[in-house]
Amino acid sequence: MVMGRPRKKNKHLPPRVYERRGKLYYVHPQTQKWILLKEGLVSWARIVEASEPVDTLSALWARYALEVLPKKAPKTQRNRMQEWRTLEPVFGHMSAEEIEPHHVWRYFRERGETEGARHEVRCLSALLTYARQVGARKTPNPCYGLHLPSRGPRDRYVTDEEFLAVRSIAPKMVGYAMDLALYTGMSQVDILRLERRQLTSEGILFDRTKTKKAQLIEWNDELRDLINRILREPPQVRRFLICKHKGEPGQPYTSQGFEAIWQRLIRRAVEGVKRPDGTYEQEPVIAERFTFHDLRAKSLSDSKTLEEAQKRGGHSDPRITRRVYWRLPIRAPALRVLDK
DSSP states (O other), X not given: OOOOOOOSXXXXXXXXXXXXXXXXXXXXXXXXXXXXXXXXXXXXXHHHHHTSOOOSHHHHHHHHHHHTGGGXXXXXXXXXXXXXXXXXXXXXXSOTTTOOHHHHHHHHHHTTSOHXXXXXXXXXXHHHHHHHHTTSOOSOOTTTTOOOOOOOSOOOOOOHHHHHHHHHHSOHHHHHHHHHHHHHOOOHHHHHTOBGGGBOSSEEEEEOTTTOOEEEEEOOHHHHHHHHHHHTSSOSXXXXXXXXXXXXXXXXXXXXXHHHHHHHHHHHHHHOEEOTTSOEEEOOOOSSOOOSHHHHHHHHHTSSSHHHHHHHHTOSSHHHIIIIIOOSOOOOOOOOOOOO
């Protein structure tokens, strides 16, 4: 057996873990690839756990988190991690083969049949599909065919008055992000990743994070003017269009950081800002909360035709546009009764 050379420094580190430029890396024994341990030795422990035999769902999750989860969008990764923290006390000790449909249905019922419970079952389903892929389960996925009750697609439509009211009290860069969502129908994550190099002579060219498909939003006068106003904001030399201008000028917002700012803005819009004596420093400007993603739906709903909305939304199937993003009532003329 070939033994590795003994360490000359950092002898406190576990096997195959090395420090480089202040960061810890794990060198994979087969591929020799250097894997950044983003959470230090906690990440190393997960890798070691993932190399153990897959005899429980917890061990299976360790492998899934190492091999599959990093390929997902950052927001999806955070959601899956949170969902698994709720699932693990119930299913973590079980093997993938032990789980049957009635276990899943009972979990969903005892969690109150909420939308959060639906997402947790979806996380469990993804994990059990992975179990079949790696041979840890031979029978069909028990999450399929349960017909879990659903409240249906979100239907919150943001009116022009609500948009302008929130826009008027938004921080400058958040306001510009709102404008981009309205004009282009882009998602929050795509807006935060938007770079100067994606501004072409024909329009804004980018790859949708969710579908990985290229999309071009063609210029019009309003969009050109908006982009010019954004680019006039400091710092003048920067890579990202929507970026911080204090603390770390020019650096992009993280999805979590931007979401925290958005939640504070919406809370302020709904509740107002009160002085210690109970009077309002700023009156509430809207009555009902809305999400940043609702602005994408507004952009598509305000389109002249369903075809235009489908194209701006980047959907290959118009049924997705109509079912999820078209939130205005369908207009129909009244029947004209002719005199007899």
